Amino acid sequence: MGFDCDIKICRSLCCRNCAVVTEDEAIALIGKVKKEYGLDLELKKYFRKAQGEHGHYFAVKMIKGQCIFLDKEKRCRIYRCRPKLCELYPVVDIDVVDARCPDVMKNRFSQDMLETLKKRYAIEVDERIRKEQIFCFV
Ligand code: SF4
Ligand code: SF4
Incomplete structure (x- = not known):
């Protein structure tokens, strides 16, 4: 979601998939939210445990098909x-852009921007999360 999206x-649309984070990232996010917004997020209330082939994670909870934070x-x-x-x-994997995003359809992301996001995805998304194909909720 960008600030100027229509x-x-x-x-x-981008907030109808549950974002997955590692346990450390979930704890860091909770700390940042407290600092930035003064909100106390309870891990169990806002995240579900998710299991992948390479580890355990936390997925942001969904309510009625959309992210709990929306x-x-x-x-x-x-x-x-x-x-x-x-x-x-809209980069959703190292080399995959979500073509359903209207900003993508309208070419509002330049090729350079998308390439930068793809590079960041390869570096910044946790290595184990990048390797996962499927997450199961536990
Ligand atoms: S235009 Fe794309 S990035 Fe923006 S809110 Fe919609 S789906 Fe998300
Ligand atoms: S509402 Fe949820 S899915 Fe959307 S940007 Fe915020 S945390 Fe991510």
């Missing part, structure tokens, strides 16, 4: 502290 069109106006309540996978959207 969410009337997409209804924040507000009534379809804006992220923790935008400045959002998970890396949210920050790097």
Whole structure:
């Protein structure tokens, strides 16, 4: 989700997948949210445990098909502290761009921007998360 996205069109499509983080990232996110927004997030209330082939993770909870952090106006309540996978959207894998995003369809991301996001994905997303194909909730 970007600040200037026309969410009337997409209804924040990018916030209808649960972002996955490592346990350390979940703890760091909770600390940042406390500092930035003064909100106390309880790990169990906002995250579900997820199991992959390479480790255990935490997935941001979904309510009625959308992220628990999305507000009534379809804006992220923790935008400045959002998970890396949210920050790097519409890149959803090392070399995959989500073609359903209206900003992608309208070419609002330049090729350079997408290439930068892909490079960041390869470096900044946890190595184990990058390797996972499927997450199971436990
Ligand atoms: S990044 Fe794409 S899907 Fe997400 S809010 Fe913006 S236009 Fe919508
Ligand atoms: S954390 Fe924020 S940006 Fe990420 S999916 Fe949830 S509402 Fe969207």
